[in-house]
Amino acid sequence: MQPKFFQEFIESLKRFGTIYGPVRRNGVLKYDRVESVDEIELDGERPMIPVKKLFHPMKFNMFQFDKDGFTPDYSSIEKKVIVGVPPCEIHSLLRLDEVFMEQPVDPYYAKQRENSAIIGYSCLPGDDCFCKSTGTDIVEEGFDLFFVNLGEFYLVWVGSSLGHDMVLEREDYFDENVTHEDIEDYIEWRQARDKMFKVSFDFKSMPDIMELSYGSPIWDYFAGKCLSCGQCSMVCPTCNCYTVTDVLDVSSEPEGRRERFWDSCMFVDYSLVAGGHNFRGARADRLKLWYTHKMKAFANEYGKPACIGCGRCVRTCPVDINVLTVAEALTKMEVPAQ
Amino acid sequence: MSGGNITKPKPRVGIYGLTGCAGDQLLLIHCEDELLDIFNAFDIRSFVMASSNPIEEDMDVALVEGSVSTEEQKKHLMDIRKRAKILVAIGNCATVGGVQAMYAQDGTFKDRMKKVYGDMKFITEPMEGQPLDAFVTVDYYLPGCPISAKQALPLLSRLLHGAPPEPFPHPVCHECKLQENKCLLLDKKFCLGPLTQGGCGAVCPSHGLPCVGCWGPHSDANFKEHITLLESFGMTKDEVIRRIRNFGGHKILAYIKDL
Numbered sequence: 015m016q017p018k019f020f021q022e023f024i025e026s027l028k029r030f031g032t033i034y035g036p037v038r039r040n041g042v043l044k045y046d047r048v049e050s051v052d053e054i055e056l057d058g059e060r061p062m063i064p065v066k067k068l069f070h071p072m073k074f075n076m077f078q079f080d081k082d083g084f085t086p087d088y089s090s091i092e093k094k095v096i097v098g099v100p101p102c103e104i105h106s107l108l109r110l111d112e113v114f115m116e117q118p119v120d121p122y123y124a125k126q127r128e129n130s131a132i133i134g135y136s137c138l139p140g141d142d143c144f145c146k147s148t149g150t151d152i153v154e155e156g157f158d159l160f161f162v163n164l165g166e167f168y169l170v171w172v173g174s175s176l177g178h179d180m181v182l183e184r185e186d187y188f189d190e191n192v193t194h195e196d197i198e199d200y201i202e203w204r205q206a207r208d209k210m211f212k213v214s215f216d217f218k219s220m221p222d223i224m225e226l227s228y229g230s231p232i233w234d235y236f237a238g239k240c241l242s243c244g245q246c247s248m249v250c251p252t253c254n255c256y257t258v259t260d261v262l263d264v265s266s267e268p269e270g271r272r273e274r275f276w277d278s279c280m281f282v283d284y285s286l287v288a289g290g291h292n293f294r295g296a297r298a299d300r301l302k303l304w305y306t307h308k309m310k311a312f313a314n315e316y317g318k319p320a321c322i323g324c325g326r327c328v329r330t331c332p333v334d335i336n337v338l339t340v341a342e343a344l345t346k347m348e349v350p351a352q
Numbered sequence: 353m354s355g356g357n358i359t360k361p362k363p364r365v366g367i368y369g370l371t372g373c374a375g376d377q378l379l380l381i382h383c384e385d386e387l388l389d390i391f392n393a394f395d396i397r398s399f400v401m402a403s404s405n406p407i408e409e410d411m412d413v414a415l416v417e418g419s420v421s422t423e424e425q426k427k428h429l430m431d432i433r434k435r436a437k438i439l440v441a442i443g444n445c446a447t448v449g450g451v452q453a454m455y456a457q458d459g460t461f462k463d464r465m466k467k468v469y470g471d472m473k474f475i476t477e478p479m480e481g482q483p484l485d486a487f488v489t490v491d492y493y494l495p496g497c498p499i500s501a502k503q504a505l506p507l508l509s510r511l512l513h514g515a516p517p518e519p520f521p522h523p524v525c526h527e528c529k530l531q532e533n534k535c536l537l538l539d540k541k542f543c544l545g546p547l548t549q550g551g552c553g554a555v556c557p558s559h560g561l562p563c564v565g566c567w568g569p570h571s572d573a574n575f576k577e578h579i580t581l582l583e584s585f586g587m588t589k590d591e592v593i594r595r596i597r598n599f600g601g602h603k604i605l606a607y608i609k610d611l
Contacts, residue, residue: 044532063532072530241546241574241581243525245535259518262509264389266360270509276530281522282572297574332537332546333581 015168019187020161021051024097026183030131030176031093034068036061045096056098056135057163064251064326065103066110068096069126073275076122076258080269086121087271094130100137102322104157105150106251107132112316113254122274131176134160139210142325144338147214150322151207164203169196213325215341217309220319224310227344228302235349236340237298239333240280246304247278249330252312252320255279279303305340363412363512366398368432370418370425371481372450375498376443377401377417383501393512413438413511415494419445419452419481419601422474426487433488438511441484442504444497448568449601452481456602483602492517495549497566497599503551520551523570524563528554536562540585547573547596565599575607 015023027033035054037046043061045068048054063072077084099107107127114123134157145151153160158177162169170188172178181188227233247253257277262270277284280300285293294300312320327336339350369377381402383390390396394413398406414436420426433439441447449456455464461480484490494507507517524545528535531554536543542562545554549567556563575596582592593611597604 039532042532042534062534063529239574239577241523241525241578242572243523243546245525245529248526248529259506261506262513262515264386264393264505264509264512266362266393266512268513278526281526283519283521330535330538332535333577 015161015170015187015189017163017166017168019184020168023184023187024051024054024133027095027097027131027133027180029183030180031095031129033097034094035097048097054097057137060100060137060140060324060326062249062326062330064106064249064324065096065099066106066251066254068094068130069107069123070110070114070254070256070276071122071126073273074122076272076274078269078271079260080267084272088122088125091122091125091129094126095133096130097133098135099132099157100135100324101153102143102145102148102150102324103251104132104134104153105322106324108156109252109312109316109318109320109322110254131180132157132159132173134171134173136160136162138207139212140325141212142328143323144211144213144215144325145323146208146211147217148319148321148323149217162200162203164199166199167196169200213328213338215338216345217319217321217323217341219345220309220341221313223341223344224306227347228306230344230347232340232343232347232349233298233302235343236301236335237296240297240301240335241333242280242282242297242300243332244278244280245330245332246327246336247280248276249326250308251322251324251326252308253278255284279307301335301340305337308337309341362393362395364410365394365396365413365415366406366408366411366432366436367396367401367415368398368417368428369401370416370429370446371421371452372418372443372445373498374401374417376446376494376496379498379501380415380504383505386501386505390508394508408435410435411437413440415440415442416484417443417446419450419483420479420487421452421481422476422478424476426479429484429488438491439484439488440492440494440507440511441490442494442499444495444566444568444599444601445481446484447493447495447601448599448603449481449483450497451598453483453601454597454599456480456482456597457605481601486602495567496552500552502553520549521570521572522550523573524548524550524552524554524557524567526550527552528557528563530554531558533557537581542582542585542587542595544578544596546570546578547575565596567599569596569600569604569607573607576611579611 033048035048036043037053043059045061045065074090075087077086114120157173160171255277256274258272258274260272308320321337343349400406414432420429444450510517527550544565545563548563548565549570552567579592
């Protein structure tokens, strides 16, 4: 597809749902409802909060209740076309599917998934990206359409029958004849992109290293630094923990709503149970849980580790605790240089 | 509709103010959309900001704002405690001591008092402002300067149904990230978010302003590391401690005593 058709094509997708994509709001790039197609920012910076927020909302009402029972609240669910999802985040949604779509299925997540189309978009690695190390730099599934920006033209992959219907909407914009030269351009682009990665780590060894480092003093070092601000969980595309609270109405009747919002295992009450016992009161235990779950335990349960190499933890942690620094310290068994 | 159930008597409530700006009481009155619900659900016996005819008897719930700053207030608080089944400290002054306690226990109270008031005689003996739990058992804490309706109303409705209010032991950063704010610390800007009890909705950082800590100290905060981080931005340790103490009252002392 020629680049000149891109915006008009996206505009045509309104027929399939409300357009969402990376747009700038108050100076911050966010996945949000798109007011006008030309405000979508695709090449460059990635949104701070990942696309998971459109499927697993940061805060919403699950249901209203009264003395007779409860009524689910699905009002936040709408038909969406999400434009500009990079490969790593498409992988993150596939990981979240493992968690939320397994029996018992989370109806809120499932309905958001069923009602959303994913228009993937290629990207070039930023300074902190390491999706090549985590094997999430290319996608084979999890999208309806995927645009690879090759400069002079877009290579468009069709990933579903819905994606095919979308193409049919503006069939004239797409050229089906892929020449040998086009293929060479694509391969060159991939080779050039692969050389752009500035950071990497030995992801495959991490489950073993995690297992063997369970008692490592490295955890105490990081615990001394950790602010327990929870930002790492909020920005991680695969962190999916939430908490619920019942908010009663100010009324003599037993009625109210159940709120659900993102939580983090970095917070002190995360592993607090009835009776007052806290399984992970110590900061070191909380950090160990986060990293062990991300790089080891998730794989035991679902076959693949949960880190998708987006680098958000690297960009976000105010005291430089992230997948790269933790992996390096555990591998070398020494704390990072100050 | 009561649905044929036995109608329970409305909980009797007293709302009191000691030394503070009365902002927490005012916030309750400002809950205009819920005010009728509040008066329908509770039997508010004493609330001098709303009615000058208080009934001072035993009560189910007492909400007390302000620090204890005179001998007379201390007696008043102890009397409230005797008459109330549940006592809730509301606002920064009642929960930690308030801004009037920013120099808590530094030994200069008498000098400062004299500098401001001279050799004045007082009708009741003044004392360094202290939080309610310095004198009585406090059942629940509603932090904030002032408290927020988003926390106050769920607390009231929980008490109404005999359920314990839910604590929120998370730093301001939690709600800040849920507002999709860029972290000020990443731009090497002063912010007390990680040290501060959340619940405000991260109002200040959402407007590009640093958190100044008005919900009081967050019990799980890593004070040592955060002070080191702020020092690396070019602030002196004394400056950081002074800022932390603004809204830290007496409660902050335990967290910074070894730093």
